[in-house]
Amino acid sequence: MPRKAVEPLRRAxxxxxxxxxxxxxxxxxxxxxxxxxxxxxxxxxxxxYFGSKERILLAAMRHILMVFGAEARGALRMxxxxxxxxxxxxxxxxxxxxxxxxxxxxxxxFYVQARTHAPTRRLLTVYQRRLRSNLIAALRPLCDDPExxxxxxxxxxxxxxxxxxxxxxxxxxxxxxxxxGGRI
Amino acid sequence: MPRKAVEPLRRAxxxxxxxxxxxxxxxxxxxxxxxxxxxxxxxxxxxxYFGSKERILLAAMRHILMVFGAEARGALRMxxxxxxxxxxxxxxxxxxxxxxxxxxxxxxxFYVQARTHAPTRRLLTVYQRRLRSNLIAALRPLCDDPExxxxxxxxxxxxxxxxxxxxxxxxxxxxxxxxxGGRI
Amino acid sequence: MPRKAVEPLRRAxxxxxxxxxxxxxxxxxxxxxxxxxxxxxxxxxxxxYFGSKERILLAAMRHILMVFGAEARGALRMxxxxxxxxxxxxxxxxxxxxxxxxxxxxxxxFYVQARTHAPTRRLLTVYQRRLRSNLIAALRPLCDDPExxxxxxxxxxxxxxxxxxxxxxxxxxxxxxxxxGGRI
Amino acid sequence: MPRKAVEPLRRAxxxxxxxxxxxxxxxxxxxxxxxxxxxxxxxxxxxxYFGSKERILLAAMRHILMVFGAEARGALRMxxxxxxxxxxxxxxxxxxxxxxxxxxxxxxxFYVQARTHAPTRRLLTVYQRRLRSNLIAALRPLCDDPExxxxxxxxxxxxxxxxxxxxxxxxxxxxxxxxxGGRI
DNA sequence: AATGAATGAGGATTCATTCAT
DNA sequence: GATGAATGAATCCTCATTCAT
Numbered sequence: 001m002p003r004k005a006v007e008p009l010r011r012a013x014x015x016x017x018x019x020x021x022x023x024x025x026x027x028x029x030x031x032x033x034x035x036x037x038x039x040x041x042x043x044x045x046x047x048x049y050f051g052s053k054e055r056i057l058l059a060a061m062r063h064i065l066m067v068f069g070a071e072a073r074g075a076l077r078m079x080x081x082x083x084x085x086x087x088x089x090x091x092x093x094x095x096x097x098x099x100x101x102x103x104x105x106x107x108x109x110f111y112v113q114a115r116t117h118a119p120t121r122r123l124l125t126v127y128q129r130r131l132r133s134n135l136i137a138a139l140r141p142l143c144d145d146p147e148x149x150x151x152x153x154x155x156x157x158x159x160x161x162x163x164x165x166x167x168x169x170x171x172x173x174x175x176x177x178x179x180x181g182g183r184i
Numbered sequence: 185m186p187r188k189a190v191e192p193l194r195r196a197x198x199x200x201x202x203x204x205x206x207x208x209x210x211x212x213x214x215x216x217x218x219x220x221x222x223x224x225x226x227x228x229x230x231x232x233y234f235g236s237k238e239r240i241l242l243a244a245m246r247h248i249l250m251v252f253g254a255e256a257r258g259a260l261r262m263x264x265x266x267x268x269x270x271x272x273x274x275x276x277x278x279x280x281x282x283x284x285x286x287x288x289x290x291x292x293x294f295y296v297q298a299r300t301h302a303p304t305r306r307l308l309t310v311y312q313r314r315l316r317s318n319l320i321a322a323l324r325p326l327c328d329d330p331e332x333x334x335x336x337x338x339x340x341x342x343x344x345x346x347x348x349x350x351x352x353x354x355x356x357x358x359x360x361x362x363x364x365g366g367r368i
Numbered sequence: 369m370p371r372k373a374v375e376p377l378r379r380a381x382x383x384x385x386x387x388x389x390x391x392x393x394x395x396x397x398x399x400x401x402x403x404x405x406x407x408x409x410x411x412x413x414x415x416x417y418f419g420s421k422e423r424i425l426l427a428a429m430r431h432i433l434m435v436f437g438a439e440a441r442g443a444l445r446m447x448x449x450x451x452x453x454x455x456x457x458x459x460x461x462x463x464x465x466x467x468x469x470x471x472x473x474x475x476x477x478f479y480v481q482a483r484t485h486a487p488t489r490r491l492l493t494v495y496q497r498r499l500r501s502n503l504i505a506a507l508r509p510l511c512d513d514p515e516x517x518x519x520x521x522x523x524x525x526x527x528x529x530x531x532x533x534x535x536x537x538x539x540x541x542x543x544x545x546x547x548x549g550g551r552i
Numbered sequence: 553m554p555r556k557a558v559e560p561l562r563r564a565x566x567x568x569x570x571x572x573x574x575x576x577x578x579x580x581x582x583x584x585x586x587x588x589x590x591x592x593x594x595x596x597x598x599x600x601y602f603g604s605k606e607r608i609l610l611a612a613m614r615h616i617l618m619v620f621g622a623e624a625r626g627a628l629r630m631x632x633x634x635x636x637x638x639x640x641x642x643x644x645x646x647x648x649x650x651x652x653x654x655x656x657x658x659x660x661x662f663y664v665q666a667r668t669h670a671p672t673r674r675l676l677t678v679y680q681r682r683l684r685s686n687l688i689a690a691l692r693p694l695c696d697d698p699e700x701x702x703x704x705x706x707x708x709x710x711x712x713x714x715x716x717x718x719x720x721x722x723x724x725x726x727x728x729x730x731x732x733g734g735r736i
Numbered sequence: 737a738a739t740g741a742a743t744g745a746g747g748a749t750t751c752a753t754t755c756a757t
Numbered sequence: 758g759a760t761g762a763a764t765g766a767a768t769c770c771t772c773a774t775t776c777a778t
Contacts, residue, residue, distance in 0.1 A: 527711025
């Protein structure tokens with residue numbers, strides 16, 4: 001019987017703690033020590049597993065993107081018509097899983113970090129491209145200029161995130177779907 | 185003839201330097217020393233004028249909001265019809281004055297700070313309310329649910345900012361106006 | 369048939385790794401973890417066998433001194449005349465076994481540690497005394513002031529070590545022998 | 553009247569404290585905090601003036617080399633004959649100014665650091681080359697193979713330093729001069 | 737008005753060492 | 758015998774902030 005693998009547990013706890021800490025005080029003021037304490041381990045262990053604060057933050061972002069990606073793939077797999085696919089994408093953007101306060105806050109923080117931090121930017125770019133191509137693919141059968149619509153939809157989604165980060169938002173999914181509805 | 189007051193010059197230089205520094209390295213990594221050097225003064229002087237780093241950052245934000253507000257008021261004064269007013273508001277959001285790379289970056293940074301920093305949040309709230317009420321006022325004669333349209337337009341504007349912060353954006357003004365055009 | 373004892377193997381590997389590590393990065397920057405990895409074991413095991421980093425370093429030095437001592441005894445046993453004994457001692461100082469780059473580096477490092485670290489100093493003193501008495505014994509039949517010549521020869525040998533540590537050295541044995549030759 | 557320049561004072565105090573600290577505990581265990589305390593200032597100030605621990609250590613070495621160089625130049629200027637020049641060089645090597653316990657300890661430490669630290673090595677190389685060329689120039693009129701003699705003399709000098717670092721040394725100057733005397 | 741000097745507080749990071757398995 | 762897990766104690770370094778001039 002294999003010894004219980006504790007590393008994944010610790011990593012997950014640290015990632016979760018990082019997201020929480022970013023949400024609570026911003027990644028600027030998140031310290032490794034506080035993240036570690038929140039995860040119930042020592043700061044040294046956080047370094048042992050991740051190597052540096054930067055890598056901890058990146059791991060947190062990667063986690064968020066991974067969760068989002070997995071959920072999106074799952075939703076797309078069950079969607080039949082282009083309309084379904086469209087709705088699936090938008091719905092996942094605001095699904096309770098990924099649209100928690102904490103996640104939104106971290107998400108926004110990453111957007112800002114991405115401006116000045118290349119590795120963060122790379123991660124974000126990958127995600128943005130994927131979202132864009134998914135949107136365009138779903139929109140292609142439905143409208144004349146799928147690229148323009150996708151561009152606008154993506155901006156609107158981002159705008160909803162930014163506003164959600166500052167206060168509760170009423171039905172962002174509806175807002176985005178309405179907007180798209182007016183274009184197709 | 186009175187000697188030229190030097191204080192306003194210094195303050196302006198520091199504010200400008202702050203915005204530049206935020207754009208270049210993010211407010212997280214902006215240091216008073218670097219801001220001061222960029223403004224051509226000593227760090228001690230920056231403190232002398234503003235009292236603390238926090239106040240320097242707030243002054244920079246206040247400056248951005250003030251410039252925006254002044255331009256908005258000017259544009260609205262010249263606008264006759266509701267349609268004109270609407271276009272004026274949106275145009276100012278993306279006017280070359282306020283939509284410079286540096287400003288957009290700082291703007292976004294403030295959004296994130298606002299999440300965890302009450303004074304920043306207060307400033308931002310004031311601005312958001314003003315934008316919202318201006319939009320609603322202009323929209324009221326033009327559509328049934330001005331509040332919902334204003335909400336969406338504001339989100340879209342924010343979304344354009346967030347995207348502009350990460351790369352060049354093609355005609356955001358047109359995007360927003362189109363969106364509104366579809367609703368009225 | 370007894371299973372091969374593994375402990376001596378591990379100890380030897382760790383000692384060798386320690387010397388290599390000291391040569392490569394200096395004992396200041398040698399870490400137990402790196403030494404252990406180089407020896408192919410875990411850092412915990414290094415502690416298990418030696419008890420502390422200090423003891424690992426001391427073991428490495430002891431090893432070097434032991435190798436040197438053994439070779440010296442061997443060479444002296446085969447030497448007949450005083451001249452032979454003299455040459456034997458000097459030759460061993462620069463024999464390929466002990467005058468490897470790695471060993472010289474470690475040797476020098478120990479010299480420096482000895483200044484501030486009593487146990488290291490004790491080891492070094494024993495070695496120095498032995499070298500000195502060997503030299504004097506060999507010199508006694510050959511010159512008037514064997515102590516002074518031994519002192520100078522020892523200094524010259526040390527000087528060759530220090531220079532060898534920083535770059536290749538041309539025939540140090542000849543240099544020392546010449547020097548002694550001029551005194552006897 | 554110029555404000556009293558305090559920077560050079562602080563720098564000098566820190567350099568002196570660094571040498572003392574190296575002598576007392578070795579550069580491995582010298583901490584910026586301790587060096588600063590010994591100099592009567594805060595650790596932060598040490599960083600303010602030197603930038604990093606590495607640079608503090610290098611400054612200390614540079615200081616030692618500078619003092620040595622200055623003394624050597626002075627002594628050479630007063631020396632007439634080649635013999636005088638030779639004696640001047642050797643004398644300076646063991647002059648009370650530079651041959652204090654503290655300095656010798658630091659010197660030796662630098663030798664060891666030089667093995668693994670390129671900037672230190674560069675400094676040392678410059679010094680070694682200068683010493684060598686001075687010796688050769690003085691020896692040229694006096695012997696057949698000035699390079700070989702210089703090489704040996706330099707090794708002997710280094711050897712005296714290494715031994716002096718570990719205990720008191722009896723008339724190293726005489727030892728070196730004797731050695732050279734036998735060669736010319 | 738303006739600055740260099742100076743520092744305390746705090747943060748990332750490293751590392752020897754211990755322990756449970 | 759051997760290791761990964763875990764940590765406390767340092768240590769370097771940064772930075773906002775204060776102060777004397």
